[in-house]
Amino acid sequence: MKRTLGTCYYPEHWPEEIWEADARRMAQAGLTWVRIGEFAWSRIEPEPGNLNWDWIDRAIEVLAAAGLKIVLGTPTATPPRWMLHRHPDMLAVDAHGNPRKFGSRRHYCFSHEGYAQECDRIVRLMAERYSKSLHIGAWQTDNEYSCHDTTLSFSEAASEAFRTWLKERYGSIDALNRAWGNVFWSMDYDSFEDIDLPNLTVTEPNPAHVLAFRRFSSDQVVRFNRRQAEILRAHSDAPISHNFMGRTTDFDHFKVGDDLEIATWDSYPMGFLEDRVEAAADHKRAYARQGDPDFQAFHHDLYRAVGKGRWWVMEQQPGPVNWAPYNPAPLPGMVRLWTWEAFAHGAEAVCYFRWRQAPFAQEQMHAGLLRPDSAAAPGLDEAMQVAREIADAPDASTASAQVGLVFDYDADFAWTTQPHGEGSSYFQLVFDTYRALRKLGLSIDILPPTARDFSGYKLIAAPGLMHIPEALKRAFCETDATVVLGPRAGARGPEMEIPVPLPPDLPGLDVTVSRVESIRPDMPMALSGEGNVIGYREELETSADAMFQLKDGSPVAVANGNLVYMAGWGDQTALNRLFSSLCNTLEIKTMLLPEGVRVRDTATERFWFNYRAEPVETPVGVIPAADLVRQAL
Amino acid sequence: MKRTLGTCYYPEHWPEEIWEADARRMAQAGLTWVRIGEFAWSRIEPEPGNLNWDWIDRAIEVLAAAGLKIVLGTPTATPPRWMLHRHPDMLAVDAHGNPRKFGSRRHYCFSHEGYAQECDRIVRLMAERYSKSLHIGAWQTDNEYSCHDTTLSFSEAASEAFRTWLKERYGSIDALNRAWGNVFWSMDYDSFEDIDLPNLTVTEPNPAHVLAFRRFSSDQVVRFNRRQAEILRAHSDAPISHNFMGRTTDFDHFKVGDDLEIATWDSYPMGFLEDRVEAAADHKRAYARQGDPDFQAFHHDLYRAVGKGRWWVMEQQPGPVNWAPYNPAPLPGMVRLWTWEAFAHGAEAVCYFRWRQAPFAQEQMHAGLLRPDSAAAPGLDEAMQVAREIADAPDASTASAQVGLVFDYDADFAWTTQPHGEGSSYFQLVFDTYRALRKLGLSIDILPPTARDFSGYKLIAAPGLMHIPEALKRAFCETDATVVLGPRAGARGPEMEIPVPLPPDLPGLDVTVSRVESIRPDMPMALSGEGNVIGYREELETSADAMFQLKDGSPVAVANGNLVYMAGWGDQTALNRLFSSLCNTLEIKTMLLPEGVRVRDTATERFWFNYRAEPVETPVGVIPAADLVRQAL
Amino acid sequence: MKRTLGTCYYPEHWPEEIWEADARRMAQAGLTWVRIGEFAWSRIEPEPGNLNWDWIDRAIEVLAAAGLKIVLGTPTATPPRWMLHRHPDMLAVDAHGNPRKFGSRRHYCFSHEGYAQECDRIVRLMAERYSKSLHIGAWQTDNEYSCHDTTLSFSEAASEAFRTWLKERYGSIDALNRAWGNVFWSMDYDSFEDIDLPNLTVTEPNPAHVLAFRRFSSDQVVRFNRRQAEILRAHSDAPISHNFMGRTTDFDHFKVGDDLEIATWDSYPMGFLEDRVEAAADHKRAYARQGDPDFQAFHHDLYRAVGKGRWWVMEQQPGPVNWAPYNPAPLPGMVRLWTWEAFAHGAEAVCYFRWRQAPFAQEQMHAGLLRPDSAAAPGLDEAMQVAREIADAPDASTASAQVGLVFDYDADFAWTTQPHGEGSSYFQLVFDTYRALRKLGLSIDILPPTARDFSGYKLIAAPGLMHIPEALKRAFCETDATVVLGPRAGARGPEMEIPVPLPPDLPGLDVTVSRVESIRPDMPMALSGEGNVIGYREELETSADAMFQLKDGSPVAVANGNLVYMAGWGDQTALNRLFSSLCNTLEIKTMLLPEGVRVRDTATERFWFNYRAEPVETPVGVIPAADLVRQAL
Ligand SMILES: [Zn+2]
Ligand SMILES: [Zn+2]
Ligand SMILES: [Zn+2]
CATH class of the missing domain: 3.40.50.880 (Class I glutamine amidotransferase (GATase) domain)
Known part of the structure; x- marks a missing residue:
């Protein structure tokens, strides 16, 4: 399979008049994929039952007419405001007992059956409408499960679902008491109905209780995703994906992956360095404009496993982000380096998040390939360079690791x-x-x-x-x-x-x-x-x-x-x-690599990456700062 | 206008027998002003409708008889306990959803109309009673708006008022959705009634939503103050003031200032250094007993602007305070230096907070000009020195800045x-x-x-x-x-x-x-x-x-x-x-000042201040530690 | 009185078949005491009113048959889950207003009369059943009052009890207003009913209010304990004890001690070093495997005073604990050193917590004298060595301090x-x-x-x-x-x-x-x-x-x-x-002791302790690391 590039696009954010020019420019840049739809529920269904697919139809046509293929996302990560009138108790609740309110995204509890049925409904409608479209190259379920710490919910819905889960797992309350060692501190329960979620206890709760709650919470994510995947699969042959988030470990990605054809992940090397890599300040300073040299690679390898070989980067950082403690601009070359590194680990596709920087709302400071004024941002050039380079590069493949x-x-x-x-x-x-x-x-x-x-x-x-x-x-x-x-x-x-x-x-x-x-x-x-x-x-x-x-x-x-x-x-x-x-x-051959230099093999090539901000001498010659060398194997 | 000094006094804190001696001693110390009344609501109106002005009448008489002029404060910063029986929902609510309870001060939400009407009532009664008094030299509204983070309230009253404010600003919900970019993440609203305050959201709320809420909250303070100012102005010709707090930026002081004749501020150089100045530890150590060399000056210049030229220090730190992380005693000379610095920036008056240290309640560790046993505290001598010095100094004036x-x-x-x-x-x-x-x-x-x-x-x-x-x-x-x-x-x-x-x-x-x-x-x-x-x-x-x-x-x-x-x-x-x-x-003349030395011009003099704890060589000679030099222009 | 050793045992945690072997092994190790019962309420009374003492009867018989004496604990620190059905409002409430829920221990408010009566009932039943047993050598009330910050509760029950306490203390609301200086900031109350607990105020509450609440909260602990002590004493001549926790200062231990015959405390030197000793990192590193050289001694001397001369260590750390930020293993020799140090300060008995490490629940990582697989843990050898050493050592005694x-x-x-x-x-x-x-x-x-x-x-x-x-x-x-x-x-x-x-x-x-x-x-x-x-x-x-x-x-x-x-x-x-x-x-003789070396006298001996990880030269010769020397006086 040829390596491809793509981008994330929000037609609903822009005047319809400019869609066509956008589409043409994407194609000219060498992009193949455009992901749409995943936050658009309020525009798809402005009021309950009043569906408005027309604009999506038109957006797909315009994009497809330019030669682009669509990844269509289910919009369930962002239920519209009216959903709360129908399901006032659908919100997740934090460990302190406060509801996690409307006004951003992911404001739902995975255990709320009413909301889950709404998701069934909208996914089914979407699948029915678009499953026959030849333009849909892949589906995406929801968006970044667990992002913003949304796996664990301490809501009433979660309480009830947890009790049901416990009954299934343990059968009898005696078995549960024995399994957890509830004789300790007189924590015995007489009935499943008496079991609360393990928050707000006087001192630490029973670790068996906590572990059970974490396993339950993970299972709730898996089930939530499976409902969508089953509906999509019943209607469509296009592969189903989900875009996982970096260093998110509170649900089992492998189990979710079992219900997908393609695993994708969202790669923000510089945001993650500040936010999720545990390292000393000098390491963070040295790589502040590049990202950690191993963090992306680890996730590439992880999602190759989650996707049973098929995986993408669905959101690739193209410039400064908005959400880390500090948000510097990448070194020139890094967008290209990050993209090639994904291919070196076997990615089929890399999509940049996002096409054009939005001038409004939460991510207004998140770079796109275009600036808000539609001028090219620095990342666009690097993406176009990769597009030219993959044109005559081998197909996607991966090393046979020892x-x-x-x-x-x-x-x-x-x-x-x-x-x-x-x-x-x-x-x-x-x-x-x-x-x-x-x-x-x-x-x-x-x-x-x-x-x-x-x-x-x-x-x-x-x-x-x-x-x-x-x-x-x-x-x-x-x-x-x-x-x-x-x-x-x-x-x-x-x-x-x-x-x-x-x-x-x-x-x-x-x-x-x-x-x-x-x-x-x-x-x-x-x-x-x-x-x-x-x-x-x-x-x-x-x-x-x-x-x-x-x-x-x-x-x-x-x-x-x-x-x-x-x-x-x-x-x-x-x-x-x-x-x-x-x-x-x-007899596994090793090398002592210079600081900041990493290698990765595909079936045919060895890639050398220099994550440092200065040139480094390597066995394949001096690699300039933020650059790479491809060595035929 | 001659520069003057004053103090803050709480007759209700002391036996009536000592008022006269206190008043005489103030006058002898060279003070002109005495501020009273601003926390006395429970003694003015011990039960709803039962007004007891007599003691204030007597206090004013005693103070005036000694030659002092009164700044009379409205008592609205400290509603009595019974107010909560009448308006149980008047409390502000914090961002976590907890009520901010009775038991200290500022326990009200600016958006609560019931409480605002109680304020109208007590201010009107006060204005009616004292507007004809020749002893009232100025009014003060409330006390330190926003202190203790009280501008933002997440109460039901605030929610409703915010929706009203939004309707006025945007006219239609579509206009609001467009203005905020609510298409992003499906945040569109169908109705103003659906808009909550921007707290407890899953991840950050829309910055447009937050900014609107901050502007609204600022406006609520402005309106709250305006109601009092309009009532006072309808009854009295005496100038109206409010005492702002240092580094308090969550409402628009200029807009409040538009409803005042005089802006005043509360200057606690050492408390602010520990608490509100962002600086390295060595800077904090070097100035721990003096305060930051620029922080007071900044606020002096700020409130000169807020007061459109007319401004005071209403509360001047006279010794150690009680509320900072650490509360050291000032270097000898600093009380005098701080006072003169205010005059150098054009202050009409400087009032020390407070006359006598209270032996009880929250501020028992806050120094006064007198100790709790009525002995002179070190600050009193320095205040008296300034009183002597201003006697033959020029009138209040300020530089014509370039x-x-x-x-x-x-x-x-x-x-x-x-x-x-x-x-x-x-x-x-x-x-x-x-x-x-x-x-x-x-x-x-x-x-x-x-x-x-x-x-x-x-x-x-x-x-x-x-x-x-x-x-x-x-x-x-x-x-x-x-x-x-x-x-x-x-x-x-x-x-x-x-x-x-x-x-x-x-x-x-x-x-x-x-x-x-x-x-x-x-x-x-x-x-x-x-x-x-x-x-x-x-x-x-x-x-x-x-x-x-x-x-x-x-x-x-x-x-x-x-x-x-x-x-x-x-x-x-x-x-x-x-x-x-x-x-x-x-062609603006500059100087390279030694560390810790600052200058400021009035119309006739250049003041040189040495904030350091040791003597410093300057163009006007060696200035001793914590001292100043006046140079005629 | 001969010095003795003991251990804490939970027969309910183990199959009844192994009790006898455990008991025999304890006796062989030289232990005298075994504490049981203090967390066993759910097994004593599996449902309300259905008492099941049989297993305790049998456990006592088995232990006594091996020659052990029993310390019998009242189980009131761990009310069973069903208690909450009877008293849903019995939980303590934290300062933010959240209930402190079931799922660990100490989930009760000291002011809840309903729960207090349940405690009366279970203590009376226990006292009636076991007061005639010759095997009961001592009683223990509850467990570690205040542990997990449980003295202060902001519940409704605490509010009401506080008002009653205030009425008793002040008689009239005017007296209270005067005593607290409530004229300040208009904080006057019209009625005791208007007084809330001092949490969630806008800024700091009146310190007089806070102090009164702290004194009240301390008194509630004293009263709670006194009810148990009076019931036990009415039935039994055996001495009554309570096991206090290190550096717990929010109730008056002396007042609780007045209702006890023996004060005991729970000594976890290494957990406390990380968790409760204020010291620089180098001190914590130097003593990470030994504990602070003065912290245990301080508490030994404190509880000798609380017990009016009679005191024990009821829980002695025998190896790594589970609850500190870091939980290292002690240096070889420290378990013996800690034990002897208690005796040097006059302890009658030292009991190790616990006999066998529990493989389940919250303390699964807390070492015992035995490992979970019943092999001897390193602490057992050291305990046995002390048992041999005390056999021919003098009786418990203490210095006549100057x-x-x-x-x-x-x-x-x-x-x-x-x-x-x-x-x-x-x-x-x-x-x-x-x-x-x-x-x-x-x-x-x-x-x-x-x-x-x-x-x-x-x-x-x-x-x-x-x-x-x-x-x-x-x-x-x-x-x-x-x-x-x-x-x-x-x-x-x-x-x-x-x-x-x-x-x-x-x-x-x-x-x-x-x-x-x-x-x-x-x-x-x-x-x-x-x-x-x-x-x-x-x-x-x-x-x-x-x-x-x-x-x-x-x-x-x-x-x-x-x-x-x-x-x-x-x-x-x-x-x-x-x-x-x-x-x-x-003319008090002093010595300049080497770093890490401490001495303590009994009536007949001077003990030299080396807390350091290396041998130290002292006036009584070189003391090896983690060792002690006994010098006859
Ligand atoms: Zn994303
Ligand atoms: Zn003040
Ligand atoms: Zn314990």
Whole structure:
């Protein structure tokens, strides 16, 4: 499949007179896709039951006439104001008990059946009207589930749905009390009706209660999406997508992905650097106009997995955004670099958000490819350059990776429920691991926790898997790949309880975690040799070979057969030692990349990216600042 | 008019037996004014309709008999407890939806009509009773509007009043939807009744919605004050004043000032330094016992403008206060210095808050001129020294300034609504500009955004004017003065939208802001030569002459005819370069003042103030710590 | 009385089959006591009125059969879920007005009479059933009053009870208005019914109002406990205890102690270091695996006073806890050291919390003496070593201290109400004083503010006593001991008012505090000679001898007869100077102890403790890391 570009367009924001010129200009710029519709409910249905599709019909015609293909979004992320007259209790409620009111977007509770039925209705109407259109190249459900912290809702609707979910999961209240250990602190329930959501408790609620609520909340998102996907699929053969948001971990993207043909994500490298990357100020300064060198790549690899191979960037930052603490302009070249990096990781398409900067409302300071006065913004030139470059580049493809990295949303729920030490985060642990592997020049596949067949991989990293189902434990033990587990591997049973025998309890790995501790971040524990354990450490009972130890001789990384256990949170130096050594043994070729330089392979090419603000000397020559080199494989 | 001193007195706090001695002692100290009444409603009207003016009558007689003149305050800042039985819904509501309860002060919503009528009633009764008294030298309405963040209220009363205000402003709901760009995210309203206040939304509300709410809230304060002013004016010829609070920008003081004869403000230099001045710790340490060297001066100049020339300090800090994070004692000499500084900026009167420290309630740790045991506190001596000094000093007067600085509350509302970068503030931008001008030894006039005639000024600074009405744009272009604009000049239309053509769109200034960015505060952008742009920067398309540039050649300050555009937030070094150079060209005489030294001219004298804690060598000789020199002009 | 050890056990958490083995293992480990019952209400009374004591009967029999003695706790800290059906309004309410919901523990308002009667009922039933049991060695009321900030409740029940309390205290509303100074800001009340709790006010409420509410809230805890104590005492001769929590100062522990025979406290040295000790990061790093060297000792001495000589550690940390920001493992030796330190301060018993780590619910990460898999955790060995050591050690006893330190909860309420400077805390002031005295090698008695007879003491330190009743002033003046007072001594009258004559107004001490100031913590005020005043200072009018002064000559410590006044908050150097000099004069022998080393005497021995992570040279030889030396006296 040829790589393609696109953009996000809001015909309803502009006078109809300029649609045609816009469409022509998009096509001339080399764009293929235009996403429309996803926030337009108030214009599609200005009053309940009064549908106004005409303008969408015309917009599609105008765009298609210019040769563009449409991604049509369901408008359910922005219910119109009148929806609240019909469903006054549809709003989500925050953890303090306040309703999350109308006046922006995503003002609905995933558990509200009345609103869900309204969504069924509008999606069905949309599907009926447009499923036969040849211009519709893909669908998008809703927009950025969970954005603005909207997965968890403490509404009455959520309470009721949670109780139903609990009944299904546990069957009897006694079973629930046993599973959660409610004998502790006399928390026993007599009836499912007595169970509240775990907010506003005097001190922390039962972690089993919290984990159940997080799993329930994730399931509500999956179900909400599935209703839309099923309706669309019943009417249309066009692929269905959803645009996920960066570092959003409170619902299971793999499960949502199971109901999609294409996973897409919204890539805002500079906003994310300020907002969602945990890093020291000097790192943020060094990459303030480029974004973190690994953050996009991680998500590219993640959504390739979520989309079972098919994935796009649906919203690509084209200039300064409006929503981060600070919103600088990117270095010249970065829009091109970001776009190519997505293709290097196997993206089929990259769409820029948005075509023209809107002069009004919340995102008035969000750059587009065009300025509000329709002049070209700097990003447009770079997009056009990529369009020219992909014209004679190979088709979309991806490397056959030797290294897999397991990412498990349920583990994130468990870590969030019980970080043990302040600031400890599963995402960060996995991302640290990813960064260490990437700095060795490796191309990585991200794998879901449902993976059982690891053939083809030489090395699997699966840090922080708090609960490991038996079948996955077996798969880890039986694969030919080397599997790196820990810290906290199998630290909890299915209900957030500490299992006995103590963790990790892996056949073939003689390791018992006898005690765990969290440590002040300003107290790194030095290894013999270079590197440190930071923040979290485990004491082991083990006869396995120590790969490295603390200065006092306590084992930190131990190996037993194909299994390696990491008894703490290693810093980058420690992780580099670990993976260099393993790759060396496994004959996986690594490189020591210069600061800010990263590589990624497709089936036919190796891409070299320089994220730094100055030229860097590399094995393929000097790469200018914010630039890339394509090397044929 | 002779300069005068005064104090704030609460006869109701003290046994009637000591009033006479207090009055005599005030007069002997050289005081002229005594402000009373402004928190006394529960003693004036102990139960609804049961008026008890007698004690005020007697207090006025006793004070007047000692030769003092009265400023009589309306008591509306402190409604008695019984008021809540009559108007249970009169309380303001905070942004989280909690009522702001009885038990301190300012517990009312400006939009509550029932309470407003109670205020009409008590003000009318007070005006009727005292308007013929020769002892009443001035009135004061209420006390410190907006103090304790009381301008914005999210009450039901505010909701309803806001809808009425919107109807008046926009006429039709379609006009409002268009003006706000509510097509974005399907935020269209069908009816004014559907519009809520912009709190508790899922993510940020529409900035146009927020700005409208801020303008409305400001108008509510103006109207509230106007009702009192009109009642007082109908009965009395005495001038009407209100005591504004330092760095309070959420209502338009100029508009309130239009209904007053005299603007007054409450000057707490040390409390403000800890609490409201944005500065590094070393600056706060250096001036911890003196206050910031520019903060008081700025407000003096501001309220001279608000009072259209007539202004007082109504509450002057006389010793340690109780309400700042830390409350040190002032250096000996500072009470005198602060008082003289007010006179240097043209004050008619300075009143100390308060006469005697109250041993009870919230302000028990707030110093007075007397200690709770009636012994003289250190401030009294300094006040008496000033009283002696003004006896043979010239009348109140002010310099004929060559430099004007525009301050626009509406711009502050817009910046607050959309700071773009974290911590960015319009007040701070204007204050940085003021400080840079002051450090050049200049006397400055602050000008309202309604100013159109700039004759007499050589230089006008108008930083950060987010919206510039056409008439003001014209005035800037047509004046003979040099006008310095930007950053963000004309960056928004009247409804918070980005205008097309792009800003600043000033006739005669070939500048287009093509892109803006906010930057981490730890990433200063160095100029060629000295100085930096910090936090906020604009990219320009321009043929105008660059006064200075970034090291990469991008223009930062450009000049075109009489207009200068500043495309970013300059640090003090950059601003010093800018204004030194302009003053040089304009033949405005500047001085390079030593750290902590400031000057200010009246019609006849130049005052030199040393804010430092050690003696400083100056062109008029060594000025001791916390002292001043008067130099005849 | 022989020193003993014990543990906290939850038979309801474990299969009944393993109780016997557990009991045998406890006895073999040398434990004497086992505390049970305190969170078991839902298993004692699974539904209202359906009592199930059988399992407790059996647990007691099994434990007693192994030779263990029982501490039986009333289960009132954890009302079962069904209680809320009977008393929906029993929950406490936080300062924002949100109910503090079911789902953890301590979910009750101390003022709710309905719940209090349920507690009467269950305590009476428990007392009736077990008072004749010879196995019950002691009772415990509830668990950790105030933990999780549960003393203050803003519920309707608390409002009503507060009004009743106010009526009792003030008699008439006029008296209350006068006492509080409600004339200020028109805060006068017409009726007790109009008085709300002091939350959600526009700005700070009247400090007299806040102090009254804090005193009321403390009294509610005292009354709640007294009801239980009276019921238990009516049925049983066994001593009654309550387990207080470290650094919990919002109710009067001495008053609760008056209703107990034994005071106990819950000692978590490492959790407290991270969570409740105010210290710089390097101190926290140095003691991260040991706990603060003075924090436990302070509480040991405090609860010896609260228990009028009889006191225990009811919960001793045995390994990592779960609830601090970071939860490291203790150094080997610390569990033994902590235990011996309690005995050195006179503890009768030390009980480890808990026997076996629970694999479920909130405390699943809290270490026990056993791991979840029943293997011995590292703490068990150390406990067993202490058990062997106490077998041939002297009986419990305590030193006859020459130094007394007054601790007054009411002073803490007043400082909390009005800290004057940010971060200022009475607890910290007293703790700083305690630390300075301890670093001189002194054994200290903590004294309640009701102490009047100071015979036997040579030195009394009583810092920060905001209000000093006349009788205590007299006792200070008449004792032979030297009494160190200030800062803020007698700074307030009984109703939070500033007294006239000004403080401290002590007969025989010619000191008047003429002015006070709070200072930025980064502005230490240097003394002549070593040391500083930090954060808070007073200006004095005095003819007394200055012991030391600021560099500008202002007196800081002055002496007059047996009274010493400290006019500011001294750092450790200043306090060392003060107390060294006084001890020298008073012929109290002091030592200069190495960093991290502390001593404490019993009647027969001097204990030397090394809190450091490395060996330290001391007068009794090198003490290894985390170890102790017992020296016969
Ligand atoms: Zn988006
Ligand atoms: Zn004031
Ligand atoms: Zn406990």
